[in-house]
Amino acid sequence: MLKLIRNKYTWIVLSIIIISLTVMNLTSSARTDITVVEKVIRDSFTPLQKGVKEFRDGWGGFGTILAEKKSLQKQLDNLEEERQRLSLENQALREFQAEAKRLQNIVDFTNNNIETYDLKPARIIARSPENWYQDIFIDKGANHGIARGMPVINHNGLVGRVQSVSEKSAQISLITDREMAVGVVVQESRDTNGIVEGLGDANTLRMINIPYYSLIVEGNVVVTSGLSQTYPPGIDIGIVDYIDREPSGLLLSATVRPVVNFDKLEEVLIITDYRPIDHDDLEGAI
Amino acid sequence: MRYFVLILLPFLSLFLQSTIFSFLSIKGAIPNLVLIFVVFFALLNSNRNRSAAYGFLCGLLVDLYIGRFICMNALALGATAFFIGSFEGRVFKENLLVGTIAVAAGICLNNFFLFLLSLIYFNVFHFDVNLLSNILYQGLYNVLLAIPIYAWYYHSTKNGLLRSYREI
Numbered sequence: 001m002l003k004l005i006r007n008k009y010t011w012i013v014l015s016i017i018i019i020s021l022t023v024m025n026l027t028s029s030a031r032t033d034i035t036v037v038e039k040v041i042r043d044s045f046t047p048l049q050k051g052v053k054e055f056r057d058g059w060g061g062f063g064t065i066l067a068e069k070k071s072l073q074k075q076l077d078n079l080e081e082e083r084q085r086l087s088l089e090n091q092a093l094r095e096f097q098a099e100a101k102r103l104q105n106i107v108d109f110t111n112n113n114i115e116t117y118d119l120k121p122a123r124i125i126a127r128s129p130e131n132w133y134q135d136i137f138i139d140k141g142a143n144h145g146i147a148r149g150m151p152v153i154n155h156n157g158l159v160g161r162v163q164s165v166s167e168k169s170a171q172i173s174l175i176t177d178r179e180m181a182v183g184v185v186v187q188e189s190r191d192t193n194g195i196v197e198g199l200g201d202a203n204t205l206r207m208i209n210i211p212y213y214s215l216i217v218e219g220n221v222v223v224t225s226g227l228s229q230t231y232p233p234g235i236d237i238g239i240v241d242y243i244d245r246e247p248s249g250l251l252l253s254a255t256v257r258p259v260v261n262f263d264k265l266e267e268v269l270i271i272t273d274y275r276p277i278d279h280d281d282l283e284g285a286i
Numbered sequence: 287m288r289y290f291v292l293i294l295l296p297f298l299s300l301f302l303q304s305t306i307f308s309f310l311s312i313k314g315a316i317p318n319l320v321l322i323f324v325v326f327f328a329l330l331n332s333n334r335n336r337s338a339a340y341g342f343l344c345g346l347l348v349d350l351y352i353g354r355f356i357c358m359n360a361l362a363l364g365a366t367a368f369f370i371g372s373f374e375g376r377v378f379k380e381n382l383l384v385g386t387i388a389v390a391a392g393i394c395l396n397n398f399f400l401f402l403l404s405l406i407y408f409n410v411f412h413f414d415v416n417l418l419s420n421i422l423y424q425g426l427y428n429v430l431l432a433i434p435i436y437a438w439y440y441h442s443t444k445n446g447l448l449r450s451y452r453e454i
Binding site: 023 | 299300301303304305306308309311314315316318320335342347348349350351352353354355356357358359360361400403404406417420421424
């Protein structure tokens with residue numbers, strides 16, 4: 001024992017462990033910005049990752065290497081863009097429809113839905129190299145106006161949140177990540193609040209803190225509540241698959257199937273600015 | 287040249303893990319190439335102390351890339367390499383099975399250390415079926431990949447890029 005204490009390597013190893021644990025603590029999710037070293041490492045990977053992505057995309061379209069490939073591809077891109085735009089519009093419209101039912105006689109505001117968000121499109125260039133995290137990396141960073149904490153969506157619903165930003169890329173934590181929690185509400189009943197948290201699995205979410213008297217049923221759509229500063233209200237998250245009673249008996253929990261297919265995610269939209277609907281104006285319209 | 291390759295390998299692994307292999311995942315699990323190379327280094331190239339140092343540095347690279355809980359992977363990989371490195375000189379390295387078993391053991395150890403470290407920082411950690419199946423698929427994927435990689439690594443250690451000057 002004395003020999004071990006006198007051994008200088010013991011002290012070196014102990015120091016490394018203590019320093020490491022301290023650094024771990026300092027670099028938890030609560031960090032506001034990443035260090036220069038991290039930015040350099042990430043940005044050094046970005047061109048290579050972009051290259052692989054472009055190569056992959058090119059290879060994917062290799063089968064259509066016919067005379068009309070270019071025009072067909074362009075047409076396809078336009079149609080895809082249109083489809084995504086319409087789908088997003090549709091999602092927002094459904095949310096407004098629910099709101100309209102609740103407030104009655106409110107009209108003429110469903111057309112404003114798209115104007116609510118300032119969106120920045122980005123392509124996914126890489127995914128987390130670790131199975132423990134559900135992260136993606138996009139090809140837009142601080143140079144493109146992306147900042148930490150911005151919500152990320154796609155035409156189906158909520159994708160996640162910007163976790164950290166370097167000059168040319170950004171890291172997005174998906175809502176399926178274990179560290180993510182989003183305040184939600186059931187779109188149909190509106191009186192059921194809860195928190196959706198990730199399970200580290202791309203196909204399942206868990207909704208917790210649901211009061212036992214809630215009118216939640218399987219098949220209900222879960223949307224962001226807007227109670228937090230991060231996520232605007234009304235963004236689709238998932239569909240309730242299964243409801244279970246917590247051991248305490250006072251709360252329910254539910255398994256939620258996300259509306260976004262995280263395995264096939266290729267492009268995302270970052271909400272760089274959000275203008276909430278002015279309810280005073282709406283009340284004036286009644 | 288040996289040192290250059292040893293430095294290049296974790297960078298290349300990280301790059302492949304985040305790009306090509308993320309699109310070739312099995313049930314959401316991707317292989318941990320960094321771990322594979324750390325395990326092989328520990329088994330073939332060095333003693334346990336140097337293995338631990340190499341594992342720590344490789345893990346640190348992963349941490350700096352991910353940007354969360356920096357040093358978590360470093361500690362886990364360092365400890366894993368230390369344990370695997372303890373068997374250096376005690377096993378028949380020529381046997382392909384040794385490499386694959388070492389990788390399987392490495393995955394178990396690495397995930398165990400990550401789990402322990404996670405317990406420190408998460409109030410409640412859900413060690414559920416999802417996590418278990420993910421580790422299982424990751425393990426299978428890694429073991430499958432370990433076979434050709436071990437053949438190459440072993441050959442390189444004996445006669446190729448990774449040959450130590452002490453052995454010449």
